[in-house]
Amino acid sequence: MEIIVNIQLKNGVLDPQGKAVHHALLALQFNEVQNVRIGKQIILHVEDNEKEKTLKRVEKMCEDLLANTVIETYTIDMKS
Amino acid sequence: MKVVVAVFPGTNCETDTKYAFEKIGCTVELLFHKIDTLPSDTDLVVLPGGFSYGDYLRSAAIAKFSPIMHAVIKYANAGGQVLGICNGFQMLLEANLLPGAMKRNQKTHFVSKYQYLKVVNNNNSLLKKLDIGEIINIPIAHGEGNYFIDEDKIKGLYDNEQVLLEYCDRAGNKENPNGSVNEIAGLCNKNKNVFGLMPHPERAIEDILGSSDGAKMLEGFLK
Secondary structure (H helix, E strand, O other), X not given: OEEEEEXXXXXXXXXXXXXXXXXXXXHOOOOOOOOOOOOEEEEEEOOOOOHHHHHHHXXXXXXXXXXXOOOEEEEEEEEO | OEEEEEEOOOEOOHXXXXXXXXXXXXXXXXXXXXXXXXXOOOOEEEEOOEOHHHHOOOOOXXXXXXXHHHHHHHHHHOOOEEEEXXXXXXXXXXXXXXXXXXXXXXXXXXXXXXXEEEEOOOOOOXXXXXXXXXXXXXXXXXXXXXXXXXXXXXXXXHHOOXXXXXXXXXXXXXXXXXXXXXXXXXEXXXXXXXXXXXXXXXXXXXXXXXXXXXXXXXXXXXX
């Protein structure tokens, strides 16, 4: 089973990298861009198991290691 | 006094740290991250600077699960003194021994230079040899030193005298090299036995190197 975890800085937490990329896009005349936020995507290949149970396990992975929940949020997308 | 310096893959300040503590008269032992117990006569554990585990995922995100960190967390929770410098500070945040988190520097650049700092509280081992409001000069060198904490928790840090140092200019005016909330450069926990700071006191222990202000910090731990 493939699971895609997306990690983003929380709304309201300033994203320095996103801001730098935004400036660069404006310098390239992409003036329609209003905001840029940069995140991380982590792709997990997990042995097939009950979906509910796997989701619980991946949530724990996010809480313990993959995301820092002081500044980041995460979403879990399970491809079956 | 016995100081233990933890060494992770990617740590690069362990020898400077050992040298600095030996210079002020301590016995120093370097301990590899796979060791899961601290010597029973340990008086202070130092988590030194560097790039543990290549800073993969986030700075210090992986180091917090090292065997030695289990021992360090237990030691800290039992009241033992722990000092985290730079990457070590990031470890203490990731391990929840100190509140908040680090983000990429506001201007996204790695910053490496001497930096003036203002002493905010000195009611603790690290800063007791310095005066409140004193301006000191200590090198910083980091890419992720942009300290963040939820706004509603900032006041508590000051009320509990947990803020140690703030970045400033030579005259003591606010100056922010990395975007940190309130220019915060260092913190301790409520019990004042766990200390974290981004500046490198071990690099400022001899006047010939530009400053000896760091030695005054380290000497505060001497029994």
